Amino acid sequence: MKAKSLLTGLVGAAFLLGAAFSAHAADTLAAVKAAGTLKVGTETAFAPFDYIDAGEHTGLNVDLFAEIGKELGVKIEWVALPWDGVFPALEAGKFDIVAGPATITKKRMERYRFTPPIAEATIAILKKAGDTTISKPEDIAGKTIGVGKATAQLDQLKEFSDTLPTKVDVREYPAFTETYADLAAGRIAGVANSLPNIAFVASQRKGTFEVVLPPFGKKSYFGFIGLKDADHAPLMDAVDAAMLKIKADGRMAELQKKWFGASFDTPDAVKDPAF
Amino acid sequence: MSTKLFELLLQASIYTVTISVVSILIGFAISIIVSAMLLSRQRLFMLLGQVFISFFRGVPLLVQLLLIYNLLPVIGINVPSIVAAVVGLSLCTAAYQAENLRGGFASVPSGLVESAEMVGLTPMQIFRRIKAPIALRLTFPALVNEAILILKASSLVSVVGIVELTRMAQDLAGSTFLPLEIFASAGLIYLAINWIVALAGGLIERSLPGAPR
Numbered sequence: 001m002k003a004k005s006l007l008t009g010l011v012g013a014a015f016l017l018g019a020a021f022s023a024h025a026a027d028t029l030a031a032v033k034a035a036g037t038l039k040v041g042t043e044t045a046f047a048p049f050d051y052i053d054a055g056e057h058t059g060l061n062v063d064l065f066a067e068i069g070k071e072l073g074v075k076i077e078w079v080a081l082p083w084d085g086v087f088p089a090l091e092a093g094k095f096d097i098v099a100g101p102a103t104i105t106k107k108r109m110e111r112y113r114f115t116p117p118i119a120e121a122t123i124a125i126l127k128k129a130g131d132t133t134i135s136k137p138e139d140i141a142g143k144t145i146g147v148g149k150a151t152a153q154l155d156q157l158k159e160f161s162d163t164l165p166t167k168v169d170v171r172e173y174p175a176f177t178e179t180y181a182d183l184a185a186g187r188i189a190g191v192a193n194s195l196p197n198i199a200f201v202a203s204q205r206k207g208t209f210e211v212v213l214p215p216f217g218k219k220s221y222f223g224f225i226g227l228k229d230a231d232h233a234p235l236m237d238a239v240d241a242a243m244l245k246i247k248a249d250g251r252m253a254e255l256q257k258k259w260f261g262a263s264f265d266t267p268d269a270v271k272d273p274a275f
Numbered sequence: 276m277s278t279k280l281f282e283l284l285l286q287a288s289i290y291t292v293t294i295s296v297v298s299i300l301i302g303f304a305i306s307i308i309v310s311a312m313l314l315s316r317q318r319l320f321m322l323l324g325q326v327f328i329s330f331f332r333g334v335p336l337l338v339q340l341l342l343i344y345n346l347l348p349v350i351g352i353n354v355p356s357i358v359a360a361v362v363g364l365s366l367c368t369a370a371y372q373a374e375n376l377r378g379g380f381a382s383v384p385s386g387l388v389e390s391a392e393m394v395g396l397t398p399m400q401i402f403r404r405i406k407a408p409i410a411l412r413l414t415f416p417a418l419v420n421e422a423i424l425i426l427k428a429s430s431l432v433s434v435v436g437i438v439e440l441t442r443m444a445q446d447l448a449g450s451t452f453l454p455l456e457i458f459a460s461a462g463l464i465y466l467a468i469n470w471i472v473a474l475a476g477g478l479i480e481r482s483l484p485g486a487p488r
Contacts, residue, residue: 044438045449052446055283079356079436085341089436092348094356177449184452205452 029234032096038074039095040065043083045175048200048259049101049222060259061099064118064243067251071242082174084150087112090227096235101222103152103194104270113228113236116243117221117266119196119256123156124215126191126198128183129207134190137216142166143189146179155275156217157192184208194222196260203261218274221266244268276456280447284457287443288464294357294439295426298364302425303418305365306372313377324373331370337431339363344435360432368425375417379410412483419476423469440464 032038042050042061050059057078069076079095090098090112103121104114125145127134134140141164147154149172161168171188173179179191180201191198195215202209226236246252253263312324331339340363347354354362383406391401433442444461448454 044446047450052450054279054450055286055443055447080438081436082434085345085434088341088345092345093353094344094348094436175445175449177445181448181452181454208452 027234028096028232029238032072032074032235036074037077038065038069038072038097039077039079040097040099041079041081041086041090041095042099043086043175044080045083045177046100047177047197047204049197050099051177060118060255061101063255063258064246064252065099067246067255068239068242071245072238083148084174087225090225096226096232097239098225100225102225103220104223104273105152105155105220105275106273108152108225109273111228112225113232114223114225114270115236115239116247116268117223117270118243118252119194119222119260119266120264121152121194121196121220121222122215123153123160123192123217123220124195124198125212126180126183126193126201126209127189127212128186129210131189131210134212137212137214138164139212140164140168140190140192142168144169144171144187145190145192146171146173146182146188147192148172148176148179149174152220152275153193156220159275160216180209194220196222196264199260220274221270223270276451276453276460280451280453280457281460283447284440284443284460284464287438288440288468290437290439291426291429291441291465292468294360294364294432294437295422295429298361298368298429299422299425301361301365302368302372305369306376309369309373310376310380313373314380328370328373331366332374336363336367336428337434339367340431340435356432356436359435360429360437363435364425364429364432367428368421371421371424372414372418375414375421376410379414380406382413383409408484412480415476415480415483419473419480422472422476426469426472427465 040061044050044052044057046059048059050057050061052058057080062078065076078099079089081089086098086100089095097115101118101121102108102114104117108114125134125137125140134143137160145157145168147157147170154170154172157168157170161170173182176191176193176197179188179193182188183191184205190212195211198209198211202211224239226232226239243252247266247268256263309324309327312320313328315321315324334342340359343354343363344356344359347359387405387409388401391405396404429439430441432439433445438446440461444457448457451457
């Protein structure tokens, strides 16, 4: 009883202390401008958005955030974490925004604020080149398919699996790069990821991988993610404005062409995602 | 595998070595305090020392790192990745080293201490001339062992955003599709580092006062 009340007291004290400190946290945009640096969290295993090319952090996100940084007049500092650690760290204030990107979903919108979409995120299957047993998405019934842990693609794949006569054997991985490695090694029959990602991987490794068309599931988009609270609203507004400007003057389409081989027609904002 | 990739692995291993060495040194300093608390006659100090050891030895390092990185900001302490990594490794190794030191001090033969008292040495002299050298020599092999364990455990700090040797190997394996060559190289680099640590440890051990020749 005594120990329990002590524990409650300690936890209470910790929360009060936390509340006292967070009350001091002011407008994040002002803080970012004052520091001259926008901290961006990401995983470096999501080509072509964010990946390591022979040691260099590169991808669409790096180019796009360089432009956003120019618009805001700040430098960009990258923090690379495993994907399932990115959201807890965002909430802990380790960085100001997440580059990800993440598929814009209803569930995530309840908790986070999304920037304007940067690409379409509809899911498709990547298979080994020359695998004749998979010619359409439905052919993955009963096969082992790799997908990233804690991703929207995982939910989509499971939903799709439920519509098939035999369920898909879903294998979850910490990062998508590992799914591609296992696909190349023949440990899994395919990888489920959004079309821009797997189209890029297939183009990088012609003769090893092939995309199974058409994409399936509901049409969805990728956006960057920030916090929803009032402190972060000015920052997110500023990033949104910068991105819309980048989109309007054609820089966004150029970057999409550079990294996906084609530009996408994306809406300025996703208000009501399909799932 | 190109030399460029191997160079990148070597560069990343500098992080591995730096973080590990700094953590071992800080951990050793903390462990002296904690072992003194464990050997203290004050019950409160003893209890605090025991709580410290139970926690940092009982909770997996991975969880400790995530706690330091993600939970400290809740009470207003927002530490950067590198600090979280060093703090996590230091506290964890301090708990193990403190137990080693306590064991070392407990193994100092009481007859030696008593005869030192008989010939009139002060408690400080007894500590400096008898207890500390014997305890250090007894715990030194365990300290080298702990350094090697921390070097390997430092592969966990990628969860707080440090690109050290293991994380670099994962990134490179993912982008080059050469997992076998890259992980084999990373393994060799770890082996080389730890071999040097073990060798240096052996040399230092032989030069310690009272070491068998």
